[in-house]
Amino acid sequence: MLLIRCPYCEEERPELEFRNAGEAHVVRSSDMASISDEDFEKFFFIRNNPKGVIFERWRHVHGCARFFNAARDTVTDKFIVTYKAGMPKPDLDKITDAPSAVAATEPPAKKKPARRAPAKKKDA
Amino acid sequence: MAKSSEALRNPAQAGREFSAAAVKLAVLPPAHRLSLRAPESSVSALSKALGLALPNRPKTSAAKGSRMALWLGPDEWLVIDDGAKDPLEACSKVPALHSAVGISHRNVAFSVVGIDAANAINAGCPQDLSLDAFPVGACSRTILGKVEIVLLRTAEDQFRVECWRSFSDYVFTFLTEAARDAAA
Numbered sequence A: 001m002l003l004i005r006c007p008y009c010e011e012e013r014p015e016l017e018f019r020n021a022g023e024a025h026v027v028r029s030s031d032m033a034s035i036s037d038e039d040f041e042k043f044f045f046i047r048n049n050p051k052g053v054i055f056e057r058w059r060h061v062h063g064c065a066r067f068f069n070a071a072r073d074t075v076t077d078k079f080i081v082t083y084k085a086g087m088p089k090p091d092l093d094k095i096t097d098a099p100s101a102v103a104a105t106e107p108p109a110k111k112k113p114a115r116r117a118p119a120k121k122k123d124a
Numbered sequence B: 001m002a003k004s005s006e007a008l009r010n011p012a013q014a015g016r017e018f019s020a021a022a023v024k025l026a027v028l029p030p031a032h033r034l035s036l037r038a039p040e041s042s043v044s045a046l047s048k049a050l051g052l053a054l055p056n057r058p059k060t061s062a063a064k065g066s067r068m069a070l071w072l073g074p075d076e077w078l079v080i081d082d083g084a085k086d087p088l089e090a091c092s093k094v095p096a097l098h099s100a101v102g103i104s105h106r107n108v109a110f111s112v113v114g115i116d117a118a119n120a121i122n123a124g125c126p127q128d129l130s131l132d133a134f135p136v137g138a139c140s141r142t143i144l145g146k147v148e149i150v151l152l153r154t155a156e157d158q159f160r161v162e163c164w165r166s167f168s169d170y171v172f173t174f175l176t177e178a179a180r181d182a183a184a
């Protein structure tokens, strides 16, 4: 069983108490009515699905019930870091004991992982 | 013609008990229960009204007389009082921002007592219940089998298990089997 550190309970707790809540740091536009259909699609439907580190929301649903964020390696399932909701994306290079940094066989990809982008008008 | 008809009410699981070699299970008497949500700025006023200091550390509880307050989340407590005074009344006089919802009948509580009490609960609860990780007074919302419970350690070999009443039959039966296994 995975142990996940809840930043609110301040300790590692069994994975059965948690629930995944999708990609983190998806920012909602402050002016929803004015964004284009393409931008809305990106915000609403399009998600990263990287092989490697992903930033996700998790909820300690059967514990303190709080949402928080986590950086997890989708290959090893290792949690690199968990942090409270609302905090900025942590700099993973500064986390020395990051399991992915140790275990990675490939150098960490600097470029953005491929994401399914809607076809641009000019391409049509 | 009868003047009135009064429904005969029995608390859920009333009278059930089980005893294995090193674990005893019993249904605890009905109690006042309160789901309390409040921001930090309201905590001192609520503590004063309730007559105990609401705990602010994860996994801790406070108790005074018949009243207990269990930390469930950063702004959430379960207040239990098996005495005569409803903690809901105490909160109703507090002007500071808070949400107090009476849930007395939502939960059923069991006691799990004996040297194998932690082992019996661990049959369905994945938390570390060693005395170092879960000392006397520690409490947590967690999992037992397939349902959510609130667990409180009342003594080294004693736990209070709170569950929703519709799950109470499942929880008691689960603990019965677990107690039997722990004794084996």
Ligand SMILES: [Zn+2]
Pocket (backbone or CB within 6 Å): A006, A007, A008, A009, A010, A060, A063, A064, A065, A066
């Ligand atoms: Zn938590």
